[in-house]
Amino acid sequence: MEVKTDARNQFLDITPGINDFLAQAGVKEGICLVYVPHTTAGLTINEGADPDVAEDILAQLERMAPHNNGYRHAEGNSAAHIKSFLAGAQKTIPVTGGKLTLGTWQRVFFCEFDGPRKRKVIIKVLPG
Amino acid sequence: MEVKTDARNQFLDITPGINDFLAQAGVKEGICLVYVPHTTAGLTINEGADPDVAEDILAQLERMAPHNNGYRHAEGNSAAHIKSFLAGAQKTIPVTGGKLTLGTWQRVFFCEFDGPRKRKVIIKVLPG
């Protein structure tokens, strides 16, 4: 699955794409692994109803890992690696009735920390 | 599995409930997915012997994401969404001999960040 981001820091709701994948895979019950093969991006399962929540999380992450902070890594994107450490590159989600078993307010977000870029998301589903 | 919290921020040891579930499921070897369908809660696997460890983690999370911090989200619980981002909503744990393969000091904690509330925990086990 491909994702295109258009800001340095951005949360993108990828829930519909994952559910499309599950529909094609035809697995009714099991677990779904969502995986990001990048070191300056990540994933979060968080509130999708109010976009201000994503803005608040991104603003606080910027305080926790400021873009400029005397880092040693010469590429200038150490803050993105730190945010990627905090987000994590993988989430495992139960599948019920052929869909992600999300809570009422939950959505799966791709977290861009060094965009804009073209990114990949790997999805794997195990029946069980 | 249901959980009842009685403070705004609280860690609740849910290890016994998960092991009960595994005993009923009858799976001896495999992996267990523990999943929280909430956006202001999470999970951690951490020390259970001294309750001061949970207190120290919660106090430091409060410094990293203060309850009042000029957030945009109008519901007043942005800090809980940030802490939920940091904790994560899911943990996958090896199962051996029909039980969670935890280290000596490890316990699985439900992390409440916007309580008190009634909460749900979804458990899924795959043999393998």
Add this chain to the structure above:
Amino acid sequence: MEVKTDARNQFLDITPGINDFLAQAGVKEGICLVYVPHTTAGLTINEGADPDVAEDILAQLERMAPHNNGYRHAEGNSAAHIKSFLAGAQKTIPVTGGKLTLGTWQRVFFCEFDGPRKRKVIIKVLPG
């Protein structure tokens, strides 16, 4: 799998050991669970090309959870428990062609936060 650390805070690349395990297990397609049974250590999937990235992450974690910070836990390693909370004890990674499906820059690191010590890593692979 055993790991030996030689500093209080350290990232150790354990990717080769995991791929060796996968080669022995003979699973071509599936998911691999990497699990740390410790409460003052963790795991991250992050950049392995430039060691400065690990140094930058560790330095920022030290700012987020300073070693001395008036913690209550008497053993003096509360910062390590907090860093362990942030890293997480488990990562689930897709397996393709008998190997971890990592991105170009991704490596799996054991995160020591209370070393030097001898540590264990549990690896489990499910076909699918």
